[in-house]
Amino acid sequence: MSKAIIDIEHLVKRYEMGDEEVYALRDVSLTIGDNEYVAIMGPSGSGKSTLMNILGCLDTPTSGKYLFNGANVAEMDDDDLASIRNREIGFVFQTFNLLPRATSLKNVELPLVYAGVSAEERTRRASEALARVQLADRMSHKPNELSGGQRQRVAIARAIVTAPCIILADEPTGNLDTKTGQDIMSLFSDLWKAGNTVILVTHEEDVAQHARRIIRLRDGKIESDTQNHHA
């Protein structure tokens, strides 16, 4: 395994619901290196999304240590976290989460706006990213003028436009039909082959089979962590 991008130790996430305590994660330790392709699996409620949110610096653990590229995330302030999300992490959501009033190009440019990239440079890089997901001809379309698969590809272009270390995708095929889902999965495979680190959450076995490593969660714990030799 090459150098670790993600290194978590004894991670716990506890929610308090009135008197009741819910453990979404109990003592999860895990290392993910550069250019890995990981699928996180598990039944509903097993803590997959919670783990992804913590990995993506959107959420903080109740206890445990999280080193991102060697830096302790617990010691970072709001702006540092925003900056990491902006530059180092690309999110892909189940429900795409595109801005409905903006064109594909504007949607893909958005992370670059927050990165302070100049307007021309933004357009150039966003067009490139859209070309990588085969949407060069849909740049001025708005989300409601695109199919579900096309929307998810715009979202992937948005995730890769800042050239992040890792791409995090939470159930990226959950809202797509099987055929379109497979297209999206082969796109992730292409990104991985091109050198990206890809981590995705899924509960579908054949989706997970695209990945090289499969981590299975159950009740907030790692049940198994295996290399996938089928892919």
Place this chain on the structure above:
Amino acid sequence: MNVFESILLALDAVRSQKLRSGLTLLSIGIGVFGIISATSIMGAFQLAVNGQLADLGENSLLIQRTPSINFGTNWAKMRRRKNITYQQAKEFRDRVSTTSLIAISNTAPGYIIKAGQESSNPDVSLIGIDDLYTVVNAVSISSGRSITEAEVNTSRPVAIIGQDIVTALFPNIDPIGQLITIKSQKFVVIGVLQPKGGVLGQSQDNRVLIPITVFNKYYTWEWDASVDIAVKALNKQMLPVTLDESTGIMRSLRSVKPWQENNFEIDTNDALTGQFSGFTTALLVVAWISGLGALVAAGIGIMNMMLVSVKERTREIGVRKALGARKRWIVRQFLIESIALCQLGGLTGMIGGIAISWGITMLLRSFNMPTITYVFPTGTVVFSVVICTLIGIGFGLYPAWRAANLDPIEALRYE
């Protein structure tokens, strides 16, 4: 974040909540409207009256058929008052014994003065005067001479012109001895008025003085045939005496019974100034208080609109945060939006306020205040842009802060 994009979002918010935003923008509009129209109407009054006051010299009285300020007085009663005729004014002048400094004049607005190919603005005040006008009033001649008694008595076509007319008609030559035309009558320029400059931006130099006898012959029918009488007391101690005497003589000339009130106005310089500033101050205070009240109400409306907007866009805010938007970017985006909303409302109020106050000024001008001129309220326009910005920031801050502090995970999950 792009300011332009935020303005588009603001317009979007207006479109998606037409009624609510319509009412909010309306209340901002009303606030700005109130402040703008009151300030500029008052400004116009001030100019009109200041013009008269500025002319009226020290220790002087002004006798007029109707007061300069016609509010709070009975308009119909004023209209029924008989003119002070030139004849009556001359008789008055002959009877007064405590001073001999009495000037009779009449003013008509809106003339064009021509000389050769050149012509002045169409808003020159034409004033018919006698030989004492420049002595009694605070008006002086900078070059040439004033009108003589003989010229008044024999209706000579001579004129004294203000600096604005000189600039318009005779920029490069000495105006003295030149001919000017006022409504097809020709006049020889015999003097130029000492420039007075502007009172609050309005020029006091935009006028032409001609003998009152000539004025009566050619120009009074177009306006009010009633003349004004300026009386200068010998000194401050004599002013009350002259006031008493003048009042008595006017009452007897105009057949006022002992139990009746005056059917003319007679005021000292101080009294006029006092009346006027009391009146305008009260009106301004009322207009500003109600205007600011409307603006605060509007601010609360803006806050409400912004809170709705934040709620509707919760998910979008979550996405923006996930993509790396810092808190202060989100705050800025919503503040720009709320400022844009306020400016939009302010703009409507401004346009309305300017239009209405212009209309009122023009109306007053054609009814009973010939000297009134519209003043564009530049200062107030700037003020209202500033106040709209402050309201946008003040009342937008809380919604913007709410947006910036949303938990991204909750926000992304929001339906």
